[in-house]
Amino acid sequence: MDAIKKLRFKTSAGMMECKEALKESGGNVDKAVEILRKKGIVKAAKKAHRIAGQGLVESYIHMGNRIGVLVEVNCETDFVARNHDFKVFVKEVAMQVAAANPLYVARESIPADSVKKEKEIFSSQITGKPDNVAEKIVEGKLEKYFSEVCLLEQPFIKDPNIKIKDLITQLIAKIGENVVVKRFVRYELGEEF
């Protein structure tokens, strides 16, 4: 039933057509979309999206248009999205990304491979220490790495005594609603990628 709902949402095709396509695709929604398209029932799949929450998309342009940032911050209601404190927070996040150039939102967003590689590199920098000491040092270096590349763990540029995640905690306490930095992107003029 869930697959039918998804397929109908994606294609706006009829209930029976969706059922049949899903039967044919073995329950795979993406394949079912293709089947419907091949049959000419669906013109083109809609870009799949639904509103997961409220919030704001905000930008920040820096250094005479040499650096640009786009961020999305979610909250739970449209009411909070129009709240002054929330708006200020979103703007500050965009400025933070421009100035401090994080690569990920949270440490959970870093690919496991990258963390492993960093760990290896840190390990091989240590020589002549007992294992338990070496482990502690590597842990410390990893924490430092996280505080450099993860937005939520970075010191807030306007007040380095707190981290961005502390700023969020304060905001949540103030407005009484959950706040999530969903994603960001930062362009620097001429950088290769």
Place this chain on the structure above:
Amino acid sequence: MDAIKKLRFKTSAGMMECKEALKESGGNVDKAVEILRKKGIVKAAKKAHRIAGQGLVESYIHMGNRIGVLVEVNCETDFVARNHDFKVFVKEVAMQVAAANPLYVARESIPADSVKKEKEIFSSQITGKPDNVAEKIVEGKLEKYFSEVCLLEQPFIKDPNIKIKDLITQLIAKIGENVVVKRFVRYELGEEF
């Protein structure tokens, strides 16, 4: 020599150290960076980038912060980057992306797999036509697809008689310098990705 230059740029390490690391890595620059890091010679690899050209990074926020766009457009000189016509063009590109939601800059940017899949779907929608006719129909459908998903091939929202690439041609003729839309990104509030 080229690899040494790259490695030095990335790490700011000494010439001899770079030479040795590259020898050890068999000429692989990324591996050489790791080797230098493991030896403790380099603290952390700089995010590799160099200025490939001049231009502007510009944003456009739409629909009360529900849609946001970030674009980078390159030109050859700083002089043109400050040119009024160039600035207007960059703003118009950002608005175009917000309104017309392209997925790629050019048809060359579409992954070969996606083009193949679209072709297959178009083919299977045609029945009872001679091969050469079917081929022509598929070609036509592909062209239509490109004009929907590629920024450069989209009709300009402010004047649907011309495409974005025509707008670029006009601009190049006017300012006498090459202009390249390098990249863009579009956030819509709450969309899943």
